[in-house]
Amino acid sequence: MNLFYTPVINSLTHVLSEEESKHCIxxxxxxxxxxxQLIDGIGGFYSAKIIGTNPKxxxxxxxxxxxxxxxxxxxxxxxxxxxKNIERFEWFIExxxxxxxxxxxxxxxxxxxxxxxxxxxxxxxxxxxxxQSVKAYLPKINEMIxxxxxxxxxFSGQKFIxxxxxxxxxxxxxxxxxxxxALILIGPEGDFSxxxxxxxxxxxxxEISLGKSxxxxxxxxxxxxxxxxxxxxxxx
Numbered sequence: 494m495n496l497f498y499t500p501v502i503n504s505l506t507h508v509l510s511e512e513e514s515k516h517c518i519x520x521x522x523x524x525x526x527x528x529x530q531l532i533d534g535i536g537g538f539y540s541a542k543i544i545g546t547n548p549k550x551x552x553x554x555x556x557x558x559x560x561x562x563x564x565x566x567x568x569x570x571x572x573x574x575x576x577k578n579i580e581r582f583e584w585f586i587e588x589x590x591x592x593x594x595x596x597x598x599x600x601x602x603x604x605x606x607x608x609x610x611x612x613x614x615x616x617x618x619x620x621x622x623x624x625q626s627v628k629a630y631l632p633k634i635n636e637m638i639x640x641x642x643x644x645x646x647x648f649s650g651q652k653f654i655x656x657x658x659x660x661x662x663x664x665x666x667x668x669x670x671x672x673x674x675a676l677i678l679i680g681p682e683g684d685f686s687x688x689x690x691x692x693x694x695x696x697x698x699x700e701i702s703l704g705k706s707x708x709x710x711x712x713x714x715x716x717x718x719x720x721x722x723x724x725x726x727x728x729x
Contacts, residue, residue, distance in 0.1 A: 495521060495529045496624050498631075502533050505555050507541070514551035517543070529553065532623065534631030538562035562629035568650065568674040569721050570596040572643055573714045574681035577606035583618050585711035589718040590622035590632055599637040604683030610637055640689055644696045650674025652698040655713055656685045662702040665720050675721055677701075679714045 497513045509517060517523050525546050531539040531553070538559040545552030571594060575582045586597065597619075599610050615634045623631055651673050653665060669675060678685075678693060685693075694700070703716050 494627070495523065495527075496627060497529060497531050498534065498620050498624055499531050500534050500631075502531065502537060502539060502555065506544070507531070507553050507555060508545075509551040509553065511549050515548050517551050518546050518548040528556075531555075532562075532627075532629045534620075534623070534629070536561045536564055536629050538629045559629075563627075564630070565593060565595075565722075565725065566672045567721070567725050568595045569593070569718065570598070570648065570674075570676045571679065571714060571718060572598040572600045572676065573679040574602045574605050574640075574710060575599045575607040575610050575637070576682060576710050579607065579610070581709070581711045582607075582610070583615065585714050586615055586618045586634075587622040588715050590619045590628070591626040592715070592718050593628070593722045594632050594718055595630070596633045596635065598635040598643060600640050600643050600678070601637055602640045602681050602689060603686040605681045606683075608637070612636065640685075641692065644678075644693055644698065648674075648676045650676060652676045652678075652696075653701045653717075654678040654685070654690060654693045654698040655701050655703050655717060656680060656690050657707060658684075658687065658690065660700070662700040665701045665703055665717060666724060668699060668701055669721060669724055671724055677714075677717045677721075679710060679717065682710055 497509055499509055525543050527543045529541055531541055539555050540557035541553035541555050544554050601608050612634055619632050703713050
């Protein structure tokens, strides 16, 4: 499948971006009359026929349209403290996009070792992962924000915080209600501080466990994402 991302499709004919045109014509060497697929990042999945082979402005004709392609029954927002090694954070972004996520917010915590992220780079990662996994919805990447400011934001759904402190916690797979929106906080490599956990609880977050193992930040985030998606796919 030759799949291309094009965020605005509002007519039966469409011109791919210069980057996607180059990939289509010069890299894949597709020709006039060939069929390709398009995604717009907001649920649209399209079949199209190439009608113009300019490597900077490849023109296509839409032949089939599917709306809300692969739409899920829930909305998943994850707020994660970026790792010191940015490649590990980008790997998390890539994998949760493949699994299924709607929104990601980098958060700055007391024990954070990274306080700056490049949103442009992260957006390139999610676009690539969206195309690779044949998703039609592009996850939203937010600007980095402090933990204190983030937890005061409104969210319509269940709110969870995962941490490693030895105190009573419920497993995410038990605490989460199927088909409900979810917001999950994952801390830095040094974990959340006790003050941050207390502050989250005051803002109606619930403490959760992601299993018996002590997980790296990016691993914990992927486990949480996969758990929510797996529970929503269950027929029981």
